[in-house]
Amino acid sequence: MTQKVRVRFAPSPTGPLHIGGVRTALYNYLFARQKGGTMILRIEDTDSNRFVPGAEEYINESLRWLGIEIDEGVAEGGNYGPYKQSERRDIYRRYVKQLLDDGKAYIAFDTPEELEAKRAEIANFQYDASTRLSMRNSLTLGADEVERLIAAGEKYVVRILIEPGREVVVDDLIRGRVVINSSVIDDKVLYKSADDLPTYHLANIVDDHLMEVSHVIRGEEWLPSAPLHVLLYEALGWSDTRPQFVHLPLLLKPTGNGKLSKRDGDKLGFPVFPLEWHDPKSGDISSGYRESGYLPEAVVNFLALLGWNPGTDQEMFTMQELIDQFSFEHCSKKGARFDYEKGKWFNHEYISRMDDESLARLFRPILEKNVDNAADFGDDYVTRAVGLVKTRVNFVGELMEQTRFFFVAPTTYNEKDIKKRWKEDTPRIMGELIEVLEGIDDMTSANAEAIVLGWIKEHEYHMGNVMNAFRLTVVGECKGPHMFDITELIGKQETIARIKRGIDNIVSPQ
RNA sequence: GGCCCAUUCGUCUAUCGGCUAGGACGCAAGAUUUUCAUUCUUGAAAGAGCAGUUCGAUUCUGCUAUGGGCUACCA
Numbered sequence: 001m002t003q004k005v006r007v008r009f010a011p012s013p014t015g016p017l018h019i020g021g022v023r024t025a026l027y028n029y030l031f032a033r034q035k036g037g038t039m040i041l042r043i044e045d046t047d048s049n050r051f052v053p054g055a056e057e058y059i060n061e062s063l064r065w066l067g068i069e070i071d072e073g074v075a076e077g078g079n080y081g082p083y084k085q086s087e088r089r090d091i092y093r094r095y096v097k098q099l100l101d102d103g104k105a106y107i108a109f110d111t112p113e114e115l116e117a118k119r120a121e122i123a124n125f126q127y128d129a130s131t132r133l134s135m136r137n138s139l140t141l142g143a144d145e146v147e148r149l150i151a152a153g154e155k156y157v158v159r160i161l162i163e164p165g166r167e168v169v170v171d172d173l174i175r176g177r178v179v180i181n182s183s184v185i186d187d188k189v190l191y192k193s194a195d196d197l198p199t200y201h202l203a204n205i206v207d208d209h210l211m212e213v214s215h216v217i218r219g220e221e222w223l224p225s226a227p228l229h230v231l232l233y234e235a236l237g238w239s240d241t242r243p244q245f246v247h248l249p250l251l252l253k254p255t256g257n258g259k260l261s262k263r264d265g266d267k268l269g270f271p272v273f274p275l276e277w278h279d280p281k282s283g284d285i286s287s288g289y290r291e292s293g294y295l296p297e298a299v300v301n302f303l304a305l306l307g308w309n310p311g312t313d314q315e316m317f318t319m320q321e322l323i324d325q326f327s328f329e330h331c332s333k334k335g336a337r338f339d340y341e342k343g344k345w346f347n348h349e350y351i352s353r354m355d356d357e358s359l360a361r362l363f364r365p366i367l368e369k370n371v372d373n374a375a376d377f378g379d380d381y382v383t384r385a386v387g388l389v390k391t392r393v394n395f396v397g398e399l400m401e402q403t404r405f406f407f408v409a410p411t412t413y414n415e416k417d418i419k420k421r422w423k424e425d426t427p428r429i430m431g432e433l434i435e436v437l438e439g440i441d442d443m444t445s446a447n448a449e450a451i452v453l454g455w456i457k458e459h460e461y462h463m464g465n466v467m468n469a470f471r472l473t474v475v476g477e478c479k480g481p482h483m484f485d486i487t488e489l490i491g492k493q494e495t496i497a498r499i500k501r502g503i504d505n506i507v508s509p510q
Numbered sequence: 511g512g513c514c515c516a517u518u519c520g521u522c523u524a525u526c527g528g529c530u531a532g533g534a535c536g537c538a539a540g541a542u543u544u545u546c547a548u549u550c551u552u553g554a555a556a557g558a559g560c561a562g563u564u565c566g567a568u569u570c571u572g573c574u575a576u577g578g579g580c581u582a583c584c585a
Contacts, residue, residue, distance in 0.1 A: 012585045047584055112583065124512060126581085157583050175515070184513050184581095192583045200585050224514055224580040249516080250578070259578075305534090309523055313533050332516095332523075335578055339521045342535045352548085391548045402547090417545085453544090467544035479546040 005037025006214050009063075009070075010204070012044040013055035016277035016286065017062050018262045019338075020219065020251040023303045027248060028217045029068045030304070030326040040211060041073035043084040046203050048195045053280055062274040066296045067319055072211075080211040085203050092198040095206050095236060096158050096191045104235035105190060107146055108137035109156050126186045129164040155194045159187040160201075160232065168227040173215075173246045173328045180227040188228055201225065205232045208243055217246040220335070221259075246328055249307050250335040260338050262286075270340040274299065293395030294343075298350040302343045306336045316349065348394045356387035363399045370400050371407045381406075384489055388481040402480075406489060409498050410476025413506050417478040421468040427503045429466055430473065432459075434496050443492050445484040452484070473502025 009025040011017055017025075032039040041063070043056055060075060072078030082088055099105035108127075110118075114136070119125045132139060137159070138146045150156065166182040190202035198206070208216060226245055233242040251260040254268060264272050266287055276288035289299050301317050309332070310317075310325045317325070351359065360383040367382065368374045389402040436455045440448055456466055468478050474486060474495060487495045 010585090014585070044585065050584065108583090110583095115583085124581090126512090155583085159583095178514070180514070186581085189583050194583070199583070204585095219579090220515070221579055221585090227514095247515085252578075254521080257577080305522065307522090311524070313524085315534060330524095334516055334523095336523090337521060339535070342522065345535055389547085392546080421545090456544090463544055465544090471545060475545090477546085478544090481545095481547085483544070 003214050004212075005032060005035035006040065006212050007032045007037060007217055008040035008042050008208070008211065008213050010042040010044045010207075010218075011059055012047065012050070012200075013052060013059065014047070014050040015052050015055055015262060015279075016273045016275070017055075017059045018260070019272050019274065019289075019303065020260055022062065022066065022274055022299075023251065023306060024217065024219055024248060025063060025068050026066070026300060026303055027308070027326070027331075030322050031215065031217065031328075032071075033323040034326055037214070038071045039069065040078070040080070040213070041070040041076070041083065042207060042211070043074060043086075044200065044203065045084060045086045046197045046200060048086075048197065054278075058275065058277065065290055066274060066300055085207065086197065088203070088207070089196055091210065092191065092203060092206055093196075095202070096198070099160070099190070099235055100158065102235070103161070105158050105160050106132075106138045106187075107150075107156050108135060108159050108187075108189075109141075109149055109154055110136050111155075126184075127159065128162060128183070128186045132159075132161075132187060150193075155192075157189045157193065158191040160190055160228070160235065162187055162228075162231065168230055170223075170226045170230055170245060172223070172226070173244055174249075174331050175223070175247060175333060178223070178226070182227070182231065185228050185231070188225075190232075201228060201232060205229055205236065205238075209233070209236070209238050209241065212241075213243045215244045215246055217248065220247045220250050223247045249332050251306060252335045252337045254338050254340055259335065268340075270343070293397040294347050295350045295354070295396075298343075298347040301350070302346040306338070307332050344394045351393060351396065352391045354390070356383045356390070359383075359390055359396070359399075360386045362396050363403075366397055366400050367403075367407070370404075374407065377407060381489065388485055388489070405475045405480065406486070409494070409501065410474075412476060413472055413502070414477035417468065417472055418506055421465055421472060421478065422506055423465060423469075426465070426469045429461060430469060430499050430503050433466070433470060434499050437487075437492060437496055437499075440492065443488050443495075445482065445488045448487055449484040469502075470499070472506065473499045 007028045009028045011021055029039050031037070041059075045051055056074070063070060070076050072080060072083065074083045096105070100107070115127070125131065127135065134140075141149075162182055162185050164183040168180050168182050168185070170178045170180070172178060188201055189199050191198045197203075207213075226247070230242070233239050252258065253260050253264060260272060262272060271287040271289050271292050273286055273288045274290060276291040277286045278284075279286070290296070297318070300319060300322070304317060304322050304326075305315065308326065309330050311330050357379075360379060363386055364382065367377075385403045385406040386399055389399065392402050393399055432455075433452070436452060437448075440451055442448075456463055467483060471478055471480070471483055474483075474490070480486065
């Protein structure tokens, strides 16, 4: 039986999507595309207390930025909607009733306070076969009383009735077979009357069934509740069409203990969010990969390899290559520590390989912000400047410090370099250099280099000292790309002007 | 505490019983360069421990240890 592949990414809009969630979305997407399947985005907003405005838009924008395309969802539409759980109340209500009618679930009136008291009273208290008959629920109260309480407006929840002592089997595509005894599963709440919404567990199963989801690909934190889900499918009579489970290993903190969490954010010195996030309540701003100068391709590539490998030495992947090669067989079972240094390296590689025009386009806004007369420099000039330094940066933003001297002449000069390279006779030699440059008609790198180097040899000047003094006047320090590539770009007049300024302003310590 | 999952260089990982344990990031050294980078070369660096199965275990099994997750009217 070949079933059509339909997968879903189902975040809850309780804040910005974090990088672990992004990876889950990515794996879902890769698998869907590889199998010619459908990628669904479902918004799981069944917790009315934790709703955060803007979170849903944030999720959409993040996925768009990364190139993770959604086939069915709130914005995209589809034949299995609505794709937002808060709009599916009628549907859930129907299945709650079905479970109740079939005796697979029951109504419970215990208040949160009562439950808390029980937990305080009894160690390892669990609402299950061993305790449910001592609680306030439809199994102990009698039909009339239950009806009366409901009519009186008493808040209640619906709990699944777990039958103890059964071996529940979960077959996971990454972990293999996991068997759990049903006695350790509690009678989980499926529905709460307070907000007329189901909990994750029920909504999840109902939606996956109705949306004909074929593979549930989610984080490992869901593995412990997978047996409950198996039992729920069974209770609803859907066991034969139950989707395959795939539990992905978690992303762990780079150092210390625990999984990578939203709160790690800027605390650890790197973004954990794809996009910058402005918290509407606290006003706090959390940095994002996009705003930090990451290329989405680099983020995708990096994330793909955190928990999956191709089985070969290949490390650089386009989205299409990931789609072609992805497989659960090569997914790790072990949680992956988030290695930010490697992420930086990926970004460096992607920037280095990017064509100059595109990079310049990304850099332009940063240039505008930092250089007053940025508008004076045409796209061609910026493109060439960027092209000369792109292998030296990890982030787009770093292009500014690397290219600054292409746009602004130095006003200060590095002390150490002066001490090392600016000798007593340097001003005189620089004066000669100006004359040599005056005589050059073609400032093309190779040509200028040949002439200047010829002059240095002819006078038996010290190559290192002359060239570095030259660089000092033009760049302000002994750093940067090939000298004559720089002078070709800034031009003869600017070069000479900078040497003159250097002669006037650089004071040798000797 | 209980339940579940995991365990190869510092980190991400390859190996599907034959290993001189491979690659990448990071680190170190060297080469190249008029500078700083890039680049290139080289190097250091790992099978958690103990049993068992086997001619042979990193690979299979068990136990221990360690790490992780879950244990809500959150997802």
